[in-house]
Amino acid sequence: MTTNERVAPNQLGVHVERAKGADRQLAEETDADLLVYMSLADDEPEAAKAAWEVFYRRHVEYLYAVCLRAYGPLVGGAPGVGDIVADAFRRAYQHAGTFAVDPGADIERSRLRVRAWLGRIAHRLVQSMLRRQGKCPSRFLPPEMWSNVPERQAATPDSDAVRAVRDAMETLSEKEQLVLRTTFQWYQAGRAHQRLPNDVAADLAETLQTTPENLRQIRRRALKKIEAILRDHEVVRGRRSEQR
Amino acid sequence: MNRETPSRRQRRSDREAVVIDTISEAMRRLGWMVPRTEAEVLEAEAQLPEAPVGLPDALRDPEAAWTAGDAAARIIRLETDPDIEATLARAAREGRTIGPEIERTMRADRLAAEREQDDGTGAPTDTP
Numbered sequence: 127m128t129t130n131e132r133v134a135p136n137q138l139g140v141h142v143e144r145a146k147g148a149d150r151q152l153a154e155e156t157d158a159d160l161l162v163y164m165s166l167a168d169d170e171p172e173a174a175k176a177a178w179e180v181f182y183r184r185h186v187e188y189l190y191a192v193c194l195r196a197y198g199p200l201v202g203g204a205p206g207v208g209d210i211v212a213d214a215f216r217r218a219y220q221h222a223g224t225f226a227v228d229p230g231a232d233i234e235r236s237r238l239r240v241r242a243w244l245g246r247i248a249h250r251l252v253q254s255m256l257r258r259q260g261k262c263p264s265r266f267l268p269p270e271m272w273s274n275v276p277e278r279q280a281a282t283p284d285s286d287a288v289r290a291v292r293d294a295m296e297t298l299s300e301k302e303q304l305v306l307r308t309t310f311q312w313y314q315a316g317r318a319h320q321r322l323p324n325d326v327a328a329d330l331a332e333t334l335q336t337t338p339e340n341l342r343q344i345r346r347r348a349l350k351k352i353e354a355i356l357r358d359h360e361v362v363r364g365r366r367s368e369q370r
Numbered sequence: 371m372n373r374e375t376p377s378r379r380q381r382r383s384d385r386e387a388v389v390i391d392t393i394s395e396a397m398r399r400l401g402w403m404v405p406r407t408e409a410e411v412l413e414a415e416a417q418l419p420e421a422p423v424g425l426p427d428a429l430r431d432p433e434a435a436w437t438a439g440d441a442a443a444r445i446i447r448l449e450t451d452p453d454i455e456a457t458l459a460r461a462a463r464e465g466r467t468i469g470p471e472i473e474r475t476m477r478a479d480r481l482a483a484e485r486e487q488d489d490g491t492g493a494p495t496d497t498p
Contacts, residue, residue, distance in 0.1 A: 175436075178432070178436075179432040182432045182435065183432065186425065186429055186432075186435075187423070187425060188415070188418070190423060190425055190426075190429060191418050191423045192401065192404050192405055192414050192418070193404055194423060195401040195402070196401060196402050196403055196404040197404065204426050205426070205428075208426045208428045208429050208438075209438065211429060211435070212428065212429060212434075212435035212436075212438040213438070215435055216435070216436065235408070238408035238411045238412060239408055241405070241411045242405060242406055242407050242408050242410070242411050245404045245405045245406045245410070245411065246406045248404050249403075249404050249406055252404075285399075287392055287395070287396055288395075288396045288399045288400060290396075291392065291393050291396030291397070291400070292396065292400055306393070307397070307402060310393065310394060310397055310402075310403070311403075313390070313394045313403075315391075315394070319383070319387075320387070320390050349386065349389055349390070349393075352389060352393060353385070353386075353389045356389065356392060361392065
């Protein structure tokens with residue numbers, strides 16, 4: 127920030143107007159260009175920071191909304207999600223130079239790419255948070271924080287499978303839901319075996335205050351319950367074995 | 371002792387894989403996984419309500435987000451009440467089931483009782 131006390135009052139207005147003008151100009155920049163500005167932080171720190179603020183304002187509501195929906199129950203509601211979002215944007219600033227700019231992308235495509243990137247940053251942050259509780263100062267959240275998490279925005283289920291899974295999840299205990307939603311943060315699409323790595327299971331077990339074996343048992347039990355309900359709804363059959 | 375044959379293990383593994391894939395896809399569509407690809411972002415944007423969720427105070431000002439502490443320094447430990455867990459386990463052993471709604475009520479009642487014991491008012495206290 128400029129040290130305004132050194133600026134004469136009649137000059138301060140000029141500075142403010144110049145700053146507003148710069149903001150207006152940046153507001154018209156594409157995400158790709160804003161990221162370029164941010165990547166030049168060493169040479170142009172003020173411009174980089176200004177670009178970051180524009181970038182932040184452009185995407186913060188989106189990132190907060192999707193993170194609240196996805197991670198609210200896992201990180202203690204709005205406060206935890208707020209931390210993740212703020213951290214994600216700071217990391218975007220730090221790693222702006224690593225974002226692969228697609229010169230052929232239009233503004234729409236660029237927005238989608240940037241938001242996907244921010245989502246991946248937030249996802250890694252949450253994985254780190256869920257694993258690192260034993261290594262960082264922690265605070266206990268009473269169960270009321272779970273119930274105070276805002277209701278998920280009603281995404282209209284578009285298939286029987288989605289409805290069935292949602293309904294099935296609601297029959298699980300809170301712990302089972304928590305274990306599933308936590309462990310599924312390590313799901314990798316297309317991978318044949320989705321077993322949690324031992325080190326991840328150990329860390330998550332500590333976060334959830336149980337043992338790794340108990341964590342796996344809770345998960346297995348929850349999956350069996352859901353499988354039974356999905357079969358009742360005729361949502362799953364032996365698709366993979368049918369493909370062999 | 372019955373041992374699972376390899377073919378049976380494979381069938382179980384295949385079944386579990388299908389269930390896991392189904393759950394994962396459903397979780398994504400329900401918004402329980404943050405969008406990480408362009409297609410997922412597009413889908414999420416279509417699902418978000420037209421009225422914004424409303425940013426918390428800490429995020430409204432970019433400067434506040436800029437200077438906030440590291441998210442990892444506020445790790446959340448999600449505690450469960452051992453007495454309630456024991457009750458749930460006993461119910462399960464006896465072949466009874468306690469639905470999620472009842473479980474939530476049990477936890478809320480326990481918390482209210484603890485607050486009354488702590489400060490005598492029963493009023494909500496700040497989260498530590």
